[in-house]
Amino acid sequence: MTLKTNLIATVAALSLAGSITGALSAQDFSKVEIKAEALRGNISVLYGAGGNIGVSAGDDGVFIVDDQFAPLTDKIKAALAGISDKPLRFVLNTHFHGDHTGGNENLGKGGAVIMAHDNVRQRLSKGAFLKAFDMKMDPAKMAALPVVTFNDKISLHMNGEEARVIHVKNAHTDGDSIIFFKGSNVIHMGDTFFNDRLPFMDVSNGGSIDGVIAAAKAVLELANDETIVIPGHGKVTDKAGVQAYLVALEASRKIVAAMKAEGKSLEDIQASGALADVNANWRANPEGWVKKYIGFVYNSLK
Numbered sequence: 001m002t003l004k005t006n007l008i009a010t011v012a013a014l015s016l017a018g019s020i021t022g023a024l025s026a027q028d029f030s031k032v033e034i035k036a037e038a039l040r041g042n043i044s045v046l047y048g049a050g051g052n053i054g055v056s057a058g059d060d061g062v063f064i065v066d067d068q069f070a071p072l073t074d075k076i077k078a079a080l081a082g083i084s085d086k087p088l089r090f091v092l093n094t095h096f097h098g099d100h101t102g103g104n105e106n107l108g109k110g111g112a113v114i115m116a117h118d119n120v121r122q123r124l125s126k127g128a129f130l131k132a133f134d135m136k137m138d139p140a141k142m143a144a145l146p147v148v149t150f151n152d153k154i155s156l157h158m159n160g161e162e163a164r165v166i167h168v169k170n171a172h173t174d175g176d177s178i179i180f181f182k183g184s185n186v187i188h189m190g191d192t193f194f195n196d197r198l199p200f201m202d203v204s205n206g207g208s209i210d211g212v213i214a215a216a217k218a219v220l221e222l223a224n225d226e227t228i229v230i231p232g233h234g235k236v237t238d239k240a241g242v243q244a245y246l247v248a249l250e251a252s253r254k255i256v257a258a259m260k261a262e263g264k265s266l267e268d269i270q271a272s273g274a275l276a277d278v279n280a281n282w283r284a285n286p287e288g289w290v291k292k293y294i295g296f297v298y299n300s301l302k
């Protein structure tokens with residue numbers, strides 16, 4: 001098993017099984033099913049293994065947000081064919097992690113234009129190290145790299161609506177985008193939002209608690225009560241779902257920041273059970289995850 005495959009398998013196992021222990025076991029992609037769910041207007045979501053895929057399908061063709069893992073490309077293409085007979089024209093990566101970009105090479109070779117924030121191309125081309133999981137990601141092949149990059153915002157005008165792509169700084173990583181399908185009123189948040197547990201901030205690649213809080217606030221500014229929100233992981237939700245997430249983020253930040261200011265070490269805070277209440281109100285955090293999360297907050301506090 002190569003390091004890259006190892007990373008991919010690990011991230012997949014983390015997302016799927018929600019477990020940290022046992023995450024190093026390889027995943028059998030042959031058992032993964034890609035399930036499509038129509039949301040509203042042009043927009044659908046594909047659930048499989050790895051990051052949720054947003055789909056815009058209409059007269060102009062197909063545009064997807066994230067592409068999971070390379071071994072799933074054929075299944076993803078089959079799921080897309082069930083939604084539209086038009087070609088896949090654009091792929092937007094919300095960030096560089098392998099469970100969101102693994103299909104890039106296949107889809108890029110197939111003729112889709114891959115787009116992402118500048119830092120996504122940088123990190124994919126150089127390779128990266130994810131300190132939180134002690135994992136190395138090898139440099140990606142040329143065909144897997146985004147062809148169109150941007151530093152702030154970019155819009156796609158297709159299928160009768162504007163898809164506004166907005167970079168949010170230093171959140172899950174330093175290259176995150178959120179995508180607002182304005183006409184359909186659907187927002188894809190990438191991994192700035194985990195709707196099943198406290199989030200992963202990849203601090204070694206520019207992520208931070210304050211950036212994730214700012215991303216959630218930016219989405220709440222864009223959203224109204226009708227907005228459908230696609231998280232990077234977990235089920236589709238709405239504005240109220242993002243509000244609940246923001247409450248958990250802010251509460252946990254406040255607790256960890258206060259203890260850090262008192263001079264407590266990371267280990268002390270992790271051992272204290274200080275986030276028990278926040279955690280109780282949240283959902284399926286896997287065992288050991290809250291300690292990891294405290295580390296992300298502690299290490300990224302300014």
Ligand SMILES: [Zn+2]
Binds near residue numbers: 095097100172191
């Ligand atoms: Zn990620």
